[in-house]
Amino acid sequence: MTDNTDKPLDLASLRQRIDSIDSELLRLISERADCAAQVAQVKTADDPDAVFYRPEREAQVLRRVMERNPGPLNGEEMARLFREIMSACLALEKPIKVAYLGPEGTFTQQAALKHFGHSAISLPMAAIDEVFREVEAGAVNYGVVPVENSTEGVVNNTLDSFMDSGLHISGEVVLRIHHHLLVSNITRQDKISRIYSHPQSFAQCRKWLDAHYPHAERVAVSSNAEAARLVKTEWHSAAIAGDMAAQLYGLDRVAEKIEDRPDNSTRFLIIGNESVPPSGHDKTSIVVAMRNQPGVLHGLLEPFHRHAIDLTRLETRPSRNGVWTYVFFIDFKGHVDDPAVAGVLEAVKQHASDMKVLGSYPVGVL
């Protein structure tokens, strides 16, 4: 080959080593795909409509990969590679079809690809209830919908859709989102009179903006990347955007991580038609309807406390079925197959006018 560096031997032997690693990788990935094909055969022999994708199994594999990862790649990057390998092996049998809240290029698409890998077939829907309908109709295997933004709160459409649906939650995906105030090298930082960003990012940085730039005009644009681009030609403007846009446009960070809550993240749910067996590290989501009586919330929560079940979220929504009735969405650690959880749910039923388990599913791995 024609590498003209001073140390051709070092490079050459490193490359030889990489080549022999690649041969091994090729063999192992192929063997893994063979095994996956055999798993599919065994399952189909028992049940022609068998499901090959197993969320609990995938979560276990990814957790083990991250625990044992020796570096230098970080755990997330390594898990991402394994997700792609599993996605490719699975697609060999039956590619997974996934509907998500579109349009393309949104965080929800990012969540869908993060969860299912790029061998899945993913298509955008215009509304959350459309995602539910496509999954219910069997046109796709799974749906991906946003359920919670740590700053803006709950996505009500998603909760409402669950009330009317027989679908199960089969997984969750969490994406972390950081925002910075960015300027270009022509910006006069003492004269910033206009700030560009996506409307959602404005909402997530509202307090910081009110405190630091109360008089600057806020101009909503279609994406944070677009905001960053605009700043390059306007000396009186700044943009709110993330790392990727800052890096690409070579913008400077006047202020970092300006989101109002430091743990700014968006949570997405995977919805499907089947319930998921325990993975060893699971969450359960339920919806409970209660009459509006004194002490109702206390009575509802007491069994969780008694059984030492860890609540991770509780949301209240007005019921659409009757006056003076409330609906609680509750997430907690554990799986419905755990005896303690089963005990809690029995107790909750006695307080509630209605209760539905939305699903038990692996805690988001990445």
Place this chain on the structure above:
Amino acid sequence: MTDNTDKPLDLASLRQRIDSIDSELLRLISERADCAAQVAQVKTADDPDAVFYRPEREAQVLRRVMERNPGPLNGEEMARLFREIMSACLALEKPIKVAYLGPEGTFTQQAALKHFGHSAISLPMAAIDEVFREVEAGAVNYGVVPVENSTEGVVNNTLDSFMDSGLHISGEVVLRIHHHLLVSNITRQDKISRIYSHPQSFAQCRKWLDAHYPHAERVAVSSNAEAARLVKTEWHSAAIAGDMAAQLYGLDRVAEKIEDRPDNSTRFLIIGNESVPPSGHDKTSIVVAMRNQPGVLHGLLEPFHRHAIDLTRLETRPSRNGVWTYVFFIDFKGHVDDPAVAGVLEAVKQHASDMKVLGSYPVGVL
């Protein structure tokens, strides 16, 4: 390591085998990342600004992977996994930044991710000359621009941008694109009066539509997925879209592969600041300015014929510098470092009023 009997294993032992394969994969991918880090060290010792991404080396690795791939995964899928592994190893040192002709969710983004893997930082630009400017300014390492659609012809903006630019072509990506006429289960196929699709897809299926549905209204929408979605609720409509949309919406194919040219594909170029050494299977693109004299094209092409150099494309564009002068964009097999190619280029120079080598680069692997 494992017994190689042909007898199908039970689920538990198959999964044990997958787990042990995964442990090996984890170890090997980590070792590969270590090697890549060492390669970077060796290079940086010689040159602090050394480039770690080597298009010719990556093409060689992918070609070998595809040649030796034993199945059951197909070669493209296996190469995609290796692309991601290499992308992750590279990002460990210095993530590659790529500008592409946006918006997000287009084929050009797909080409960028196909070529650089998902560990690259990719950002959309609004116009082709912006992609060139970002690469020239060093704000990104590479750019991705469409250059050729087999049905609609050449992307003139890209050719024009090359005339004014000092950038090199460092790679090419080819995406195949098939279109179908799709209907839903409520469609009355004898009453189709409206067809939805993206404007580009209409252009690529124009002849077929003129022959088969000359009187149907053609309604341009923002994407083929959107076209497919609309058809589900209109009994008198059909859509032109690809496999993915057909599968997702459960639409039937009234006619398959209706694109006017059966090899309908789009070709993209990777542009960068460095020239690429030979990979063993390369292409070269040149631009030649010629006075408009009798026999000029014959004189230009004769040296290629004489040296048995395979021309893959020839495009003519009017020059913007003078009257009666033409500019030819020529692609051919081989690398400028090949003696035969060097000989041809010497001969071409004698006929031309000007000649520029846009780049020698690996023939698209996938």
